[in-house]
Amino acid sequence: MSAMTIRRDIAELADKGLLKRVHGGAVTTSTLLSEPLFSVKSQMDIGLKDAIAQEAVKYVAPGDVIAIGGGTTAYVFAQHLLESQQSSGITILTNSIPVAELVQALESKDVEVIVTGGVITRSNSLVGPIADKVVASLRVNTVFLGTHSVSIPRGFLMPNSLEAATDMAMMSIADRTIVLTDHTKWSCTSLSLFARFDQVDTVITDDGLDPDSAAKTKDLVKELVLAHQSETIEESE
Incomplete structure (x- = not known):
């Protein structure tokens, strides 16, 4: 393989957020602050996200007022929720542009969506002071959030400090917080x-x-649910 081909491939992967270019080569982004684009992340670990989403739908009742955060796992949850009977009459507050578009595309208008506004991130989430101000004026039964990483014993983290602040704002108006990861x-x-x-x-x-x-x-959190991916695979066959 030529050096030119390697440089071109590295540049393409860097543009997608899958690695970071450094002098003499590249390093993985798994230990850095950046994150892949939403379009890239949506193709990763699809079976795992489906299994998690199906469990999460059980925590919604018809008529609920809920919040859904950004990221692809939360997006897959929204897909499953909107296909279920639990979505009947619900209101969704979201800072996720893809989630808002899902609701807008519904033939039935039985679901109401409220979008926060704000600055758009690489994960197609709306964050920042505008988003936080809108969130602070509302109240929801449950908030469903994704996370970029889980650190024991610290907690749940994001590479974007503005997105972390908006997630905190949504938690502050919710009676219950559920993390999907x-x-x-x-x-x-x-x-x-x-x-x-x-x-x-x-x-x-x-x-x-x-x-x-x-x-x-399990020792640190109130409830830990382990979704079985094999069940999702069997249902899809």
């Missing part, structure tokens, strides 16, 4: 903490989480 996030790291374990009511992940991390997380 697959098992790979326990091996990632990020800069900005948006929630401690004792601030979260339920963590829904998949059964790929290693036993040691599962045991430690």
